[in-house]
Amino acid sequence: MSKSAYSTPGKKGKFDKHIIVVWVDNEAGVLARVVGLFSGRGYNIESLAVAEVDAKLNISRITIVTTGTPQVIEQIKLQLRKLVPVHKVADFKREDKNVIFKEMALFKLVGNISKRKKAFNACKKYNAVLLDKTNKSYVVQVTALRREIDIMSKNLKKLGLVSVSRTGAVAMTRGAEIFK
Amino acid sequence: MSKLSTGAEIVFKCLEDQNVEFIFGYPGGAVLPIYDELKNHSSIKHILVRHEQGAGHAAEGYARSSGKPGVVLVTSGPGATNVVTALTDAYMDSIPLICISGQVPTHLIGTDAFQECDTTGITRPCTKHNWLVKDIKDLSKIIHEAFEVATTGRPGPVLVDIPKDIQFQKAKYSKPKRKKKLNGKRHNNFNQKDIDELIKLMSKASKPIFYTGGGVINSGPRASVLLRELVEATGFPITSTLQGLGSFPGDDNSFLGMLGMHGTYEANNAMHDCDLMINIGARFDDRITGKIDEFSPKSKKVHIDIDPSSINKNVKVDLPIIGDVQDVISSTLKTIKKAKPNFANSNKQKISKWWEQIQKWREKKSLDYVNSTETIKPQYAVQRLYELTKGKDTYITTEVGQHQMWAAQHYKFDKPNRWMTSGGLGTMGYGLPAAVGVQIAHPKKLVIDIAGEASVLMTMQEMSTAVQYNLPIKIFILNNEYMGMVRQWQELLHDKNYSESYTAALPDFVKLAEAYGCVGIRATNPNELDDKIIEMLNTDRPVIFDCLVDKQENCFPMIPSGKPHNQMLLGPKDQEQNKITGKGKTLV
Numbered sequence: 001m002s003k004s005a006y007s008t009p010g011k012k013g014k015f016d017k018h019i020i021v022v023w024v025d026n027e028a029g030v031l032a033r034v035v036g037l038f039s040g041r042g043y044n045i046e047s048l049a050v051a052e053v054d055a056k057l058n059i060s061r062i063t064i065v066t067t068g069t070p071q072v073i074e075q076i077k078l079q080l081r082k083l084v085p086v087h088k089v090a091d092f093k094r095e096d097k098n099v100i101f102k103e104m105a106l107f108k109l110v111g112n113i114s115k116r117k118k119a120f121n122a123c124k125k126y127n128a129v130l131l132d133k134t135n136k137s138y139v140v141q142v143t144a145l146r147r148e149i150d151i152m153s154k155n156l157k158k159l160g161l162v163s164v165s166r167t168g169a170v171a172m173t174r175g176a177e178i179f180k
Numbered sequence: 181m182s183k184l185s186t187g188a189e190i191v192f193k194c195l196e197d198q199n200v201e202f203i204f205g206y207p208g209g210a211v212l213p214i215y216d217e218l219k220n221h222s223s224i225k226h227i228l229v230r231h232e233q234g235a236g237h238a239a240e241g242y243a244r245s246s247g248k249p250g251v252v253l254v255t256s257g258p259g260a261t262n263v264v265t266a267l268t269d270a271y272m273d274s275i276p277l278i279c280i281s282g283q284v285p286t287h288l289i290g291t292d293a294f295q296e297c298d299t300t301g302i303t304r305p306c307t308k309h310n311w312l313v314k315d316i317k318d319l320s321k322i323i324h325e326a327f328e329v330a331t332t333g334r335p336g337p338v339l340v341d342i343p344k345d346i347q348f349q350k351a352k353y354s355k356p357k358r359k360k361k362l363n364g365k366r367h368n369n370f371n372q373k374d375i376d377e378l379i380k381l382m383s384k385a386s387k388p389i390f391y392t393g394g395g396v397i398n399s400g401p402r403a404s405v406l407l408r409e410l411v412e413a414t415g416f417p418i419t420s421t422l423q424g425l426g427s428f429p430g431d432d433n434s435f436l437g438m439l440g441m442h443g444t445y446e447a448n449n450a451m452h453d454c455d456l457m458i459n460i461g462a463r464f465d466d467r468i469t470g471k472i473d474e475f476s477p478k479s480k481k482v483h484i485d486i487d488p489s490s491i492n493k494n495v496k497v498d499l500p501i502i503g504d505v506q507d508v509i510s511s512t513l514k515t516i517k518k519a520k521p522n523f524a525n526s527n528k529q530k531i532s533k534w535w536e537q538i539q540k541w542r543e544k545k546s547l548d549y550v551n552s553t554e555t556i557k558p559q560y561a562v563q564r565l566y567e568l569t570k571g572k573d574t575y576i577t578t579e580v581g582q583h584q585m586w587a588a589q590h591y592k593f594d595k596p597n598r599w600m601t602s603g604g605l606g607t608m609g610y611g612l613p614a615a616v617g618v619q620i621a622h623p624k625k626l627v628i629d630i631a632g633e634a635s636v637l638m639t640m641q642e643m644s645t646a647v648q649y650n651l652p653i654k655i656f657i658l659n660n661e662y663m664g665m666v667r668q669w670q671e672l673l674h675d676k677n678y679s680e681s682y683t684a685a686l687p688d689f690v691k692l693a694e695a696y697g698c699v700g701i702r703a704t705n706p707n708e709l710d711d712k713i714i715e716m717l718n719t720d721r722p723v724i725f726d727c728l729v730d731k732q733e734n735c736f737p738m739i740p741s742g743k744p745h746n747q748m749l750l751g752p753k754d755q756e757q758n759k760i761t762g763k764g765k766t767l768v
């Protein structure tokens with residue numbers, strides 16, 4: 001038997017990827033409460049995006065991409081709902097066709113013009129916007145899915161990509177309905 | 181325009197409007213304006229402790245024994261960090277505390293000022309919520325909200341951090357407002373369908389059991405009354421967690437004793453073999469469940485809890501009922517009375533086999549021990565203490581370890597709020613300051629801390645508090661010179677390597693008592709034990725009772741961790757009868 005005062009771990013379930021959206025009062029320390037809950041209870045954070053969405057009601061919207069067993073995901077939601085500044089919590093499965101997920105990335109490309117043009121063309125299918133150009137460089141903005149940005153940032157290396165900055169995913173349901 | 185008040189005045193006005201009678205605290209630089217204001221508020225009495233951890237535990241003892249929230253006042257920096265253990269303890273055991281801490285002036289926050297620490301940062305994971313007051317205009321609203329958060333839903337500790345400059349500034353005081361549920365958080369979220377479903381399960385069950393916990397106590401004394409009615413109306417057996425003791429009479433025939441790691445043979449086997457488990461206000465803690473995968477494999481499980489996040493956290497349940505225990509039991513009773521007024525009688529036949537089985541388990545007498553005429557057995561000491569204090573409406577606190585389990589096993593409670601012990605966090609040093617708080621709440625009652633000599637030394641300084649306020653608390657130390665539970669685990673699981681679990685130098689507790697200005701009594705053998713206990717009970721002053729007990733005694737029964745409920749280690753009597761040999765030995 002284990003020589004521990006604690007029990008041994010039981011069976012682990014299957015891990016799913018979920019996007020958790022949390023509406024919170026925009027007050028000091030609120031992000032620390034949410035993030036601290038995740039780290040304190042050993043939950044995963046793959047990405048995080050947060051900003052105020054309603055200046056009048058003082059509401060921020062936090063979007064967290066996480067993985068866990070169904071039991072853990074359920075706990076994450078219930079624990080979040082207990083936090084005093086939390087208004088509501090939505091949970092979307094990554095595979096959910098009814099939800100749009102987007103991430104934004106900024107690419108800095110340095111190199112000769114033909115390489116840069118080639119790189120920009122490659123970005124075009126991801127809503128590429130040329131934000132800045134000099135005779136040596138481009139800064140390009142793309143919005144896409146996480147894995148698409150992963151692939152792009154790998155492929156653009158040989159075309160002069162020197163710096164990447166990216167946001168966490170944000171999510172919204174399709175259609176006229178909003179999450180209550 | 182209405183009168184303006186200083187921040188310090190606002191603090192007291194809030195406390196007055198929240199009907200606070202006692203604050204447990206310790207002054208310091210960053211709370212001096214609040215201490216300065218104390219003299220103007222005669223309805224509030226300040227209890228000066230000797231260490232901020234003591235303030236926290238005393239407030240816990242006060243809260244648990246009175247049902248009212250405990251209030252703590254500490255200074256910035258070390259004052260706040262010292263109270264963290266007590267806040268965490270209160271968080272784990274769901275005790276309502278409001279901790280007010282001083283902070284360095286706002287313009288110094290973040291400069292590593294003298295006695296500055298990130299109090300709200302440090303206490304964020306061990307409070308239900310905390311606030312740093314940055315604007316005097318928010319102060320009254322925040323303190324009222326702090327009381328609401330601490331006392332509603334699943335209770336717990338909160339902290340309000342008030343910078344010193346805010347304590348001096350002036351603003352209008354606002355009274356508490358009854359408002360709608362905070363951010364839409366509701367506490368009762370069940371309906372009649374859930375209750376009907378519960379009753380359906382109850383009438384189908386042939387091996388049912390109630391498994392009750394601290395939630396019954398937290399729900400108020402009425403919940404304990406209703407629980408007794410529910411057990412009577414159903415005829416089901418009932419077991420309780422450590423925290424739930426007292427919600428059901430410990431000497432009632434329906435009561436199987438405490439369950440869990442050191443629970444009785446009958447309670448744990450009944451939990452393992454039942455076909456319907458009704459959890460009322462307990463949380464499937466790991467000391468209760470043992471090995472999760474083999475926990476009560478054949479039962480339907482019902483979980484009644486006020487905290488939605490308790491549902492399915494450790495154990496998946498078939499029927500969750502989210503609500504205040506008192507309201508859920510009350511609805512259940514009403515429905516039984518209407519739909520099946522004769523439930524207990526008509527059901528008797530169905531569960532009679534189950535009761536027969538339980539009776540067989542009971543015959544094991546798993547709490548038995550081998551008594552001695554030479555040395556005092558710790559179990560015997562607790563039993564004598566119980567017999568000699570029975571009927572005195574005694575309040576018991578404990579420290580943490582073997583003595584705590586022996587107290588839980590052998591002291592029988594028949595009322596809620598009489599048993600204060602650190603269950604979740606397991607804080608050694610809890611019992612003495614908790615007894616201080618209990619005695620403050622119940623000045624005329626008998627308050628005993630059943631202690632271990634190692635635990636009690638962690639907060640021994642609070643004896644000085646007890647003496648200052650003439651609190652006749654009784655510190656009943658089961659002194660075996662070991663950290664007994666550590667020693668027990670080392671004996672059973674670490675090849676008797678008693679690494680650092682023996683205290684080679686202990687104070688003379690009788691002289692220590694005298695040094696503090698209280699009374700010291702020592703019992704060295706079973707023959708004098710009763711007389712000495714009676715002497716203690718007849719002393720109307722604080723007493724330290726040094727009860728020298730068997731040094732090698734182990735606490736049985738015991739479920740070794742990682743084992744299911746039906747694989748218990750029983751005491752020496754049983755071990756002699758069923759000598760553990762070969763394969764069985766490797767289990768230990």
